[in-house]
Amino acid sequence: MGLDLFDLTGQVALVTGASKGLGRAMAVGLAKGGADLALCARDAPTLSVTRKETEKRGVRAEIFPMDVLSRDSVREAVSAVIAAFGKIDILVNNAGVNVRKTTLDLSEEEWDRVLDTNLKGYFLVAQAVAPHMIARNRGKVINISSIFGAVGMNNQLAYASSKGGIVQMTKVMAIEWAPHNVTVNAIGPTYFETPLVATLRNDPERFRFINERTPMGRWGQPEELEGTVVFLASKASDFITGQTIYVDGGWTIW
Numbered sequence: 001m002g003l004d005l006f007d008l009t010g011q012v013a014l015v016t017g018a019s020k021g022l023g024r025a026m027a028v029g030l031a032k033g034g035a036d037l038a039l040c041a042r043d044a045p046t047l048s049v050t051r052k053e054t055e056k057r058g059v060r061a062e063i064f065p066m067d068v069l070s071r072d073s074v075r076e077a078v079s080a081v082i083a084a085f086g087k088i089d090i091l092v093n094n095a096g097v098n099v100r101k102t103t104l105d106l107s108e109e110e111w112d113r114v115l116d117t118n119l120k121g122y123f124l125v126a127q128a129v130a131p132h133m134i135a136r137n138r139g140k141v142i143n144i145s146s147i148f149g150a151v152g153m154n155n156q157l158a159y160a161s162s163k164g165g166i167v168q169m170t171k172v173m174a175i176e177w178a179p180h181n182v183t184v185n186a187i188g189p190t191y192f193e194t195p196l197v198a199t200l201r202n203d204p205e206r207f208r209f210i211n212e213r214t215p216m217g218r219w220g221q222p223e224e225l226e227g228t229v230v231f232l233a234s235k236a237s238d239f240i241t242g243q244t245i246y247v248d249g250g251w252t253i254w
């Protein structure tokens with residue numbers, strides 16, 4: 001097996017939530033693999049930081065502001081990506097938010113914001129991008145779920161509901177688009193050190209609990225997602241679809 005199986009040179013990857021955290025780390029990983037990047041999120045200045053980080057790897061990277069809560073914004077950004085690059089080979093649906101509250105404390109507005117961003121947002125972006133993949137009879141969709149797509153946790157009602165939904169969404173899209181050679185898979189990360197989980201990282205008791213709950217005894221580092229995202233974006237995974245790969249130091253195995 002040659003390493004060219006993982007080579008992404010000449011491929012175009014659209015990454016949502018690319019302005020920080022795991023989105024930035026996966027964009028850098030895809031750039032290391034050789035892919036050109038369409039970087040999407042709401043905040044242009046933080047996207048510029050990701051652009052600089054990816055361009056260092058010798059690829060082309062462009063910024064496309066996108067709010068996944070707005071269908072019009074998603075459609076405009078995807079059209080702009082197609083106009084600029086001519087195609088999209090890889091979609092990483094990653095933009096996400098969380099509100100940690102008990103079921104009894106969570107408001108309707110908070111439920112809607114989490115589900116609209118994490119679940120409806122993935123649907124809107126995939127629905128806008130997939131026709132361009134189907135027309136070319138090739139494509140790789142990678143949806144970022146979570147360990148809480150598989151197991152439960154207190155204070156995670158909206159988040160876990162959205163992440164479980166992503167696992168199921170991935171299977172349905174995979175079945176529908178398989179005849180068009182478009183694979184759809186998900187990644188389920190455990191706790192990784194990003195702004196999304198900064199309050200937990202800074203809480204010594206919670207930090208210790210997460211380490212102790214994890215068979216491998218620690219949190220993930222954002223760059224540890226690079227291998228999985230490159231694998232799912234590359235030829236190496238051409239006959240894999242509808243699956244969720246948990247990158248979790250073993251969290252979901254007990």
Ligand SMILES: NC(=O)c1ccc[n+]([C@@H]2O[C@H](COP(=O)([O-])OP(=O)(O)OC[C@H]3O[C@@H](n4cnc5c(N)ncnc54)[C@H](OP(=O)(O)O)[C@@H]3O)[C@@H](O)[C@H]2O)c1
Binds near residue numbers: 016017018069094190
């Ligand atoms: N960190 C973890 O431990 C962990 C574990 C499992 C799964 N995940 C998942 O990984 C993904 C990224 O998480 P993260 O930790 O990297 O979070 P993060 O550091 O808070 O970054 C979230 C990203 O999503 C973007 N975003 C949020 N709302 C958006 C909207 N309405 N439209 C467009 N972009 C939006 C943000 O950019 P703007 O604010 O500029 O729009 C930002 O780029 C999420 O789906 C999360 O659920 C994270």
